[in-house]
Amino acid sequence: MSFLGKKIVVTGCSSGIGAKTCELLKQQGAIVIGVDRNTTSLNVDEFFQADLSDPRSIDALIAALPAGTDGLLNVAGLPPTSGAVSVVRVNLLGLKRLTLGYVDKLADGAAIVNVASLAALGWQDAIPAIKAVDKITNFEDTETFCNKHNIDDARSYFFTKEALVVWTMQNRWTWRNRGIRMNCVSPGPVETPILKDFLETLGERAAEDMKVMDRAGTPEDIAPVIIFLASGDSAWIRGTNIACDGGMFNHVQCAMNDLL
Template sequence: MKDIVKGKRILVTGTSSGIGLETARVLSEQGAEVLGVDVNKCFDHVDEFYRADLSDPRTIDALIDVLPEDIDGLVNNAGLPPTQPANKLLQVNWLGLKRLTHGIVPKLADGASIVNVASLAGHGWPKAVEAIKAAENLDYHNLDSFIERWKVSSESGRSYFFSKELLIAWTMQNRWTWRDRGIRMNAVSPGPVDTPILPDFIKTLGERATEDRDTMDRPGTPEDIAPVIMFLLSDMTQWIRGFNIQADGGMASNLTCRAHGL
């Protein structure tokens, strides 16, 4: 897949570590201009770096104002782990992500690609459809009451699971939203990946974070995920819309087979 993103200008959130850092490295290596966003300063593998707290709507709006035009791709990778309070987690993983995406669409080039980094944790979204529909009206001012009403607190990591369920459903819902401009949206759902926040998952989820490891040959790495993101950013995927690629070592397929007795 050499040079499939050469010359493209791509904005990646969460570039200071893990999947975001590796995605920035791969894109830069393949000739893309990378605009990095993170709350922590890191200038590795980016042409321009923007420090921003994606839990703060005012900061997001300010970021949108200073970003350049003609952006060919947006990678919504930044996110908080399940050890964080539910309110803060949903501000970053959901409300901030949506605000940034909608705000940046006018600055996207025609034919641009939006890639949402979801998770295997969102695999059970069909069971959360009622809450997902209710979240259409979710905003910063009613977040606490929503968490209580729909039982998506940080207990047992539920807020994290819900944020990824929302993201997968939202990706499908926006399959044709910007079709008149050729802008597409897809998602990548990693399984357990060896990044700095993996211990947070193990601490919160316990055996749930690793219980299916016996069905895998190994844990994932950022090097497994970044090329999939790059593929979705390339012109090779212009007719892939609203799709979620499960890059998880076969874990989602295992769960599906188990659920249907296969």
């Protein structure tokens, strides 16, 4: 698996999983184009500062990013402590606006990888809200949407990742004629600077999950999976969500079906 000479855009490049992804890409010979609201020069060849909660900032970013890149890795995201409106804008609306606005500038054969979450495992129960959020074209409508669908701060993170997994599945063949594929990775709890924010907001549920797991994940656990989905080695994987969570998704499935 080599990225020699490949140009890859990574959002959320300044910390956590995004930073580790950039590091591994550089080790594989990639030209890394980083995007974040916080500036960095570490393991990026070019950096663009952007606010993914602001459609004007996203549109300016799309215009500024180079054409002919070989991948868009959507790693950036906010924890639930950021508030429902901000979480929905960044984790879902902003991600989608960037991806759909930039896809025409991607090279044929490029890969799009979205970072979802173990929190998305119950997406089947959120279909009405998932369908409704697709109709939002104005970021200013986010608060009204959240109120209508009972998406509070704690629920916002779960919802955005549920909708992201579904959106990835829906786009399994959207750009197939150009060889562009979209997949996602769903980490479990990961030791990053925002892990404490998740535990603070999710409370008892998160605490119980952590008791079952042997350990929290690390960026070193997640980044290689992202890299694989961005590589030519995964060319026939399309619209797929890969759980990278120490077995937690399967534990929940077994528990729900009395198979432990």
